[in-house]
Amino acid sequence: MEHLPLDKHDVTVSWKGPKDPENPRNWSKGRKWTNVLIISAQATISPVASTFLAVTDLTVADDFHVTNVYLPSLPVAVYVLGLGLGPLFLAPCSELYGRRIVFLTAFFLFTILNAGCAVAPNMAALALLRFATGMAGSAGPGLGAGIVSDMFEPKERGKAQAVYGLGPQGGPVLGGVIGAFLLELTGNWRWLLWLMTMASIPMNTLSFCLLRETYEPVLFEWKAKKLREETGDSTYRVKNEIRPRELFLHAMTRPFRMLFTVPICTVLSLYTSLVVGIFFIQLTTLPLLFGPIPEFGLFSYKWEHGLDGLAYLGGGLGLVWATLIGIFGLNRSRKWMATHFGNGEGRPEFRLPLLFLGMLLIPVGLFLFGWCAQARAHWVLPLLGAAIFSCGMQIAYVSIQVYTVDTFRTYAASALAANAVARGVVGCFLTILGFKVFESLDYGWGSSLLAFVALAALPVPVVLYIYGSKLRERTIES
Numbered sequence: 001m002e003h004l005p006l007d008k009h010d011v012t013v014s015w016k017g018p019k020d021p022e023n024p025r026n027w028s029k030g031r032k033w034t035n036v037l038i039i040s041a042q043a044t045i046s047p048v049a050s051t052f053l054a055v056t057d058l059t060v061a062d063d064f065h066v067t068n069v070y071l072p073s074l075p076v077a078v079y080v081l082g083l084g085l086g087p088l089f090l091a092p093c094s095e096l097y098g099r100r101i102v103f104l105t106a107f108f109l110f111t112i113l114n115a116g117c118a119v120a121p122n123m124a125a126l127a128l129l130r131f132a133t134g135m136a137g138s139a140g141p142g143l144g145a146g147i148v149s150d151m152f153e154p155k156e157r158g159k160a161q162a163v164y165g166l167g168p169q170g171g172p173v174l175g176g177v178i179g180a181f182l183l184e185l186t187g188n189w190r191w192l193l194w195l196m197t198m199a200s201i202p203m204n205t206l207s208f209c210l211l212r213e214t215y216e217p218v219l220f221e222w223k224a225k226k227l228r229e230e231t232g233d234s235t236y237r238v239k240n241e242i243r244p245r246e247l248f249l250h251a252m253t254r255p256f257r258m259l260f261t262v263p264i265c266t267v268l269s270l271y272t273s274l275v276v277g278i279f280f281i282q283l284t285t286l287p288l289l290f291g292p293i294p295e296f297g298l299f300s301y302k303w304e305h306g307l308d309g310l311a312y313l314g315g316g317l318g319l320v321w322a323t324l325i326g327i328f329g330l331n332r333s334r335k336w337m338a339t340h341f342g343n344g345e346g347r348p349e350f351r352l353p354l355l356f357l358g359m360l361l362i363p364v365g366l367f368l369f370g371w372c373a374q375a376r377a378h379w380v381l382p383l384l385g386a387a388i389f390s391c392g393m394q395i396a397y398v399s400i401q402v403y404t405v406d407t408f409r410t411y412a413a414s415a416l417a418a419n420a421v422a423r424g425v426v427g428c429f430l431t432i433l434g435f436k437v438f439e440s441l442d443y444g445w446g447s448s449l450l451a452f453v454a455l456a457a458l459p460v461p462v463v464l465y466i467y468g469s470k471l472r473e474r475t476i477e478s
Contacts, residue, residue, distance in 0.1 A: 012237060012238070013220050013223050013224040013227065013236055013237065013238055014220065022219070022223075023216075024150050024151045024212075024214040024216070024219075025150075025151060025152065025153060027151065031212065032151045032152070032160075033160075034210055034212075035147060035151060035210075035211060035212055035214065036147075036148065036151075036160050036163060036164055037163075038206065038207055038210055038211050039103070039140060039143075039144035039147050039148075039164060039211075040144070040163060040164045040166065040167045041140075041167070041203060041206075042103065042107055042139065042140030042144070042167075042203065042207065043140035043141045043144050043164060043167030043168050043171070044140070044166075044167035044168075044170060044171040044174065045137075045140065045171065045196070045199060045200060045203060046083070046110060046134075046137030046138065046139075046140050046141060046171065047083070047137075047140075047141055047167070047168055047169070047170075047171025047172050047175065048171040048172070048174050048175035048178070048196065049079065049114065049133065049134075049137060049171075049175065049193075049196050050076060050079050050080055050083070050134075050171070050172050050175060051076070051171075051172040051173070051175035051176040051179060051283060051312070052175045052178070052179040052192045052193070052196065053075045053076050053079075053130075053179070053189065053192070059183065059189050060075060060123075060126070060189050061123075063189070064122055064123045064126075066123055073284065073435065074123065074127050075123075075126050075127055075130045076130075076284075077427075077428045077429075078127050078128075078130050078131040078134065078428065079130045079131065079133065079134040080134065080280060080424060080427040080428045081131060081134065081424050081425065081427070081428035082130070082131045082132065082133065082134020082135040082136075082137070082138065082424070083134045083135075083137065083138045083141060083142070083420070083424050083427075084138070084420050084421045084422070084423055084424005084425055084427065084428070085134075085135060085138075085420075085421055085424055085425075086106075086134065086135035086136065086137070086138025086139070086142060086420075087138050087139075087142030087143060087255070087413075087416065087417035087420040087421070088255050088256070088417050088418075088420075088421050089135075089252070090102050090106055090138060090139050090142065090143060090417070091142065091143055091146070091255055091413040091414050091416065091417035092252045092254055092255065092413075092414060092417070094143055094146065094215065094413050095215065095217070095254075095411065095413055095414065096218075097218065098213045098215050098218040099143065099146065099147050099150070099213060099214055099215050099218075099413075100211050100212065100213040100214075102139060102143065103139050103140075103143070103207060103211060104204070104207055104208060104211070106136045106137070106138070106139035107136070107137075107139060107140070107200065107203065107204055107207060108204055109132075109136040110133060110136040110137040110139075110200060111197055111200035111201060111204060113129055113132050113133040113136055114133055114193050114196045114197040114200065115193075115194070115197045116129045116133075117129045117130055117133060117193045118190045118193035118194045118197065119190070138420065140167065140168075141167065141168035141171075141420075142416060142417060142420045143413055143416070143417075144164050144167075145161060145164065145165075145401045145402075145404070145405055145412065145413075145416050146215075146405070146412045146413035146416060147214050148160045148161050148164055148405070149405040149409065149412045150214035150215055150216065151214055154334075154346055154406050155331065155334065155335065155346060156331060157331075157402065157405065158326065158329075158330025158331040158334060158351075158402055159326070159327050159330065159331055161326070161330065161398055161401060161402045161405070162322075162323050162325075162326025162327045162330055162398055163323065163326075163327065165323070165326065165394065165397060165398040165401060166319060166320075166323045166394070168397075169276075169279065169319055169390070169393070169394050169397060170316065170319050172280075172283055172312075173312045173313070173315050173316040173319060173390075174312075174316070175312075176283065176286065176287075176309050176311070176312030177309045177310060177312050177313060177316070178192075178195075178309070179192055179309060180307075180308050180309020180310075181309055182195065216410070217238070217410070220238045221238050224236045224237060224238050254411065254414040255414045255415075255417040255418045255421070256418070258408075258411075258414055258415055258418045259418035259421065259422065262415075263471045264407060264468065264471040264472050265404075265408075265415050265418050265419070267460070267464070267471065268400055268403065268404055268415075268419060269418050269419045269421075269422035269423070270422060271400060271457065271460055272397065272400050272419050272422065272423050273422040273423040273425070273426035273427070274426070274453065274454070274457055275358075275359075275362070275393055275396050275397055275400075275423075275454075276393070276397065276423040276426070276427055277423065277426040277427050277429075277430045278362065278366075278389075278393070278430075278450050278453070278454065279390070279393050280427045280430055281430050281437065281450060282315065282369075282386065282389060282390070283312075283315075284435060285438055285443075285446075286308075286311045286312060286314075286315075286386070287308060287311075288300065288435065288438060289301060289311070289373050289382065289443065290303045290307075290308040290310075290311035290379070291303070291308050292304040292308060295435075296435065296438070296439040297439070298438060298439065298442065298443070299373070299374075299376055299443070301379050311383065311386075313383075314382075314383030314384065314385075314386035314387045314390075315386045315387065315389070315390035316390075317387045317390075318365070318386065318387035318388060318389065318390030318391035318392075318393075318394065319390050319391070319394050321387070321391040322358075322390070322391045322392075322393075322394030322395045322398070323394070325354070325391075325395060326354075326394075326395065326398050329354060330351070330354060330398070330399075330402060333350070333351075333353055333354055334346055334350045334351060337350035337353065338350055347406075347469070348403050348406035348407045348468065348472070349403075349464065349465050349468045349469065351399050351402050351403040351406065352399065352403065352461045352464055352465045352468075353461075354395055354399045355395070355396055355399035355400065355403070355461045355464075356458075356461040356462065357392075357395060358391075358392045358393065358394070358395030358396030358397075358399060359392065359396050359454065359457065359458050359460070359461060360392065360458065361388055361389070361391055361392025361395070362389055362392040362393055362396070362451070362454040363451035363452070363454045363455050363458075364388055364389075364392070365385045365386065365387070365388030365389025365390070365391070365392060366385065366389050366447045366448070366450050366451035366454065367385070367447065367448060367451050368381065368382070368384060368385030368388060369382045369385030369386050369389060369443075369447055370382075370385070370443045370444045370445070370446060370447020370448055370451070371443075371444045371447070371448075372384075372385060373443035373444070373447075374442060374443045374444030375444075382443075400419075401416065401419075403464075404416055404419060407472055437449065437450075
C-alpha cells in the first residue's frame, strides 16, 4: 500500500500532549457517557426489531398465506443476517469518514426501511426489506464497541463495554415482550413496524444533536485541514496518509482479510457465532414453549393474551445479572490479573477469566431449561434456566468484545465487523433451523445438544490464555 510521502518540512498533526482536551480519552465523564448511552440506545432499538416479528411469525405467515414450515421465520432470519453483514461495509466507512456520519446515515436509513417493511405487499418483499433494514440497523450493535475503545483506556473500558453490550442482546428480549402485547392489542403485525419507525425518529434527532466524533485518525484529518485553511500553510499533514482510492479499497477489504488471515480474529469470530447462535435458537424456542397454541406436537404452557411475551423476561433477567457482573468485574478482574500475573502491565488475555465463567454457565442454563420444559415442571424453572443461560451468554459476549478491542485497538471496528458477519451468518442459519431442532429432539435433548456443543467449546478460553499472545503476533498491518 502506497503512503503519500511526507516532506521534511511537513508538520505531522497530533494531540498537543497527553492531556489534550480534544482527545476523546480526555473528555469529561459526562461527554463520554452521553456518547455511550446514545450508541447503547441505538444498539438496543435495532435488535428490538429482530424479535418483533419472531413473536408474530405465524401471524405474518397467515397474512401472506404461507404454508412452508421454514418460511415464517424468514423475516427474522434475514434480519439477523443483515445485522451480521452490515458492519462489513459500515465499519470500514467509519474508519474512513468517521463514526458519527456512519451512525447518523445508517440509522436514518433504518427508520425509512422500517416504514417500508410495514407496507410490504408479500413475503418476498418483506424479507428483502428486512434484510436491508438489518444492514442499516447494524451500526448500533456492530460498531459501538469501536466508539467505546476510542474514548476509554483499556483499564477503564470494561464498565462502559458492559453497559453498551446490554443493548445488542437485551434488544431482542425487549422486542419479544413488547411485540407480544402489541400484537394482542392491535391484532396486526404491521403496527409493530410502524411503532419501530416512530421510535426511531426521536433517536435520530437525539443522535444528530449529541453524538460526537471519536475516531482519532479522522479527528487528525479534520485538525490538519482546519490548520491548512486557517494558516494557508499546506505543510500540515497526517502521518501515514494514503492516496484516497487506495485507502478506500484497502479499508473496504480489511474485515474480510482479518476474518480469513488473522488467526486470533478467526477464532474469536467463530466462538462468538457459536455463543450468539445458541442465543437465537433460545429466542425462537420461547414462543414454542409459552405460546398460546402448541406447535409441532410440542408441549406448551399456553400463555394467552400477549402474556407469552413475558417469557422473554427470563432471559432479560439473566442479561441484567451479566451486566452487573461486567460493570463490577471486568475492570477489577483485569487489574487483579495484571497485578498478580503481569507485573502491573495489562494484556488482552486478562479478560478471559470472565469468558470462562460465562461459557460454564451456558450449558448449566440449557440443561435446566430443556429438561424442566420436557418434564412440564412449573414455568419458573425453565425460565430460571433461560436466565442462567442468557447471563452466561452475555458475559461471554462482552468478554470477547473487550478482548477484541484490546487486541486490535485502532482497527477494532473492522475486527468486530469480521466478528459480526460470522455470528450473523450462523444466527440466520440457526434461526431458520431452531424450530426443527426441537421438533425432532423435543425440549430436553434439543437443549442438551446445544449444551454439549457449548461444553465442547469450554477449553477455548484456556487455550486463548496460553497461546493468545502468539496468535496476536499475526495481526492486520493497517
